[in-house]
Amino acid sequence: MNAKQQKVAVLGGGSFGTVIANIMAEKGICVSQWMRDATRAEEINQRHLNSRYLPDYPLSDSLVATTDIAEAVKGAQLVFVSIPSQSFREVVRMAKPYLVAGQGVISTTKGIEGETFSLMSQILCDELPDARVGVLSGPNLAKEVAKHQLTATVIASDDEALRSEVQDALHQSYFRVYASSDKYGVELGGTLKNIYAIAAGLSAALGMGENTKSMLMTRSLAEMSRFAVSMGANPMTFLGLAGVGDLIVTCMSPLSRNYRVGYALGSGQTLNEAVDALGEVAEGVNTIRIIKAKADEQNIYMPLVSGLYEVVFNGAHVQEVAKTLMTSEQSTDVEFVLPRDAV
Ligand SMILES: NC(=O)C1=CN([C@@H]2O[C@H](COP(=O)(O)OP(=O)(O)OC[C@H]3O[C@@H](n4cnc5c(N)ncnc54)[C@H](O)[C@@H]3O)[C@@H](O)[C@H]2O)C=CC1
Ligand SMILES: O=C(CO)COP(=O)(O)O
Numbered sequence: 001m002n003a004k005q006q007k008v009a010v011l012g013g014g015s016f017g018t019v020i021a022n023i024m025a026e027k028g029i030c031v032s033q034w035m036r037d038a039t040r041a042e043e044i045n046q047r048h049l050n051s052r053y054l055p056d057y058p059l060s061d062s063l064v065a066t067t068d069i070a071e072a073v074k075g076a077q078l079v080f081v082s083i084p085s086q087s088f089r090e091v092v093r094m095a096k097p098y099l100v101a102g103q104g105v106i107s108t109t110k111g112i113e114g115e116t117f118s119l120m121s122q123i124l125c126d127e128l129p130d131a132r133v134g135v136l137s138g139p140n141l142a143k144e145v146a147k148h149q150l151t152a153t154v155i156a157s158d159d160e161a162l163r164s165e166v167q168d169a170l171h172q173s174y175f176r177v178y179a180s181s182d183k184y185g186v187e188l189g190g191t192l193k194n195i196y197a198i199a200a201g202l203s204a205a206l207g208m209g210e211n212t213k214s215m216l217m218t219r220s221l222a223e224m225s226r227f228a229v230s231m232g233a234n235p236m237t238f239l240g241l242a243g244v245g246d247l248i249v250t251c252m253s254p255l256s257r258n259y260r261v262g263y264a265l266g267s268g269q270t271l272n273e274a275v276d277a278l279g280e281v282a283e284g285v286n287t288i289r290i291i292k293a294k295a296d297e298q299n300i301y302m303p304l305v306s307g308l309y310e311v312v313f314n315g316a317h318v319q320e321v322a323k324t325l326m327t328s329e330q331s332t333d334v335e336f337v338l339p340r341d342a343v
Pocket of ligand 2: 110138139140141142194197246249250255256257258259281282283
């Protein structure tokens with residue numbers, strides 16, 4: 001479809017919703033961005049700026065923000081949902097009466113609903129049985145995308161047509177969109193890496209070395225893929241942008257909110273102080289709790305998650321936890337090559 005005839009909606013007025021909306025508006029697509037804050041919507045419409053979440057990044061003149069969710073989704077071929085996981089279902093339910101069968105609904109959210117242990121794509125399938133569902137995930141720090149720093153993302157869906165519609169809608173000279181059919185793998189990659197970004201921030205604040213950071217990221221990847229495979233994901237997905245790609249950027253960049261929470265904890269702040277100072281969502285904090293409970297219930301070996309849980313929620317000392325991890329029984333490097341029980 002010609003960009004000028006296409007309409008898309010983005011639900012969410014935070015950093016990532018704004019960036020995704022802006023990419024498409026810059027291409028001439030008619031974009032309606034829904035948010036609950038009328039002042040913020042007016043600022044986007046009048047000043048082409050979202051000063052709370054993306055100060056200093058001018059937005060496209062043609063990006064239209066609204067507080068009317070019915071108006072936002074009406075006639076939209078694609079609806080992107082960029083709402084933190086804790087409010088995701090609530091917002092999808094608000095939009096539901098105005099959505100029609102066959103619309104593409106794509107989650108950009110990197111989190112899990114705790115009470116039901118649902119991924120966002122599962123919430124979309126539950127709430128909107130007639131929608132075509134996809135998930136978008138990759139190394140996409142909002143502030144870098146807003147600056148047009150080159151990057152790429154992944155659209156995952158069982159629906160081939162939806163994958164190519166999203167590739168067409170979001171592709172820009174600074175933003176490539178790769179396709180995947182492994183929805184859970186892509187979604188779990190984006191969700192689980194937030195946990196390890198907190199660990200990476202902690203280790204950076206404590207002055208740990210470059211070898212340590214590399215070991216931490218690589219063992220994180222082993223743990224993430226072990227968990228995801230137990231949920232039905234394909235381990236090969238973790239070799240891609242939504243796996244190792246997003247893990248690297250989030251574990252290495254102070255632009256990551258999860259990394260910043262870890263860094264603040266490592267610098268002596270309490271969890272509440274670290275989260276309050278952020279003023280934006282850091283999905284990893286809840287994700288640690290949710291994944292720890294699931295791993296315990298399903299007997300999935302996740303020593304980094306268990307250790308981090310003790311540090312973040314029970315005040316354990318990082319050095320003590322690191323010592324326990326380093327002196328535990330030695331095992332296999334890549335368990336898809338040499339299984340753990342064969343060592
Ligand atoms: N910021 C980033 O670099 C990236 C973020 N993501 C993911 O995107 C999701 C959204 O994150 P951000 O936009 O960065 O968060 P943010 O903290 O910047 O903004 C969250 C937005 O959601 C809105 N919101 C929260 N609860 C709401 C409710 N009940 N009703 C209406 N609006 C509500 C807030 O008002 C705010 O506009 C998260 O899961 C995050 O992991 C994904 C890729 C990159
Ligand atoms: O997912 C992200 C980058 O791909 C953003 O990470 P944070 O939520 O930690 O800022």
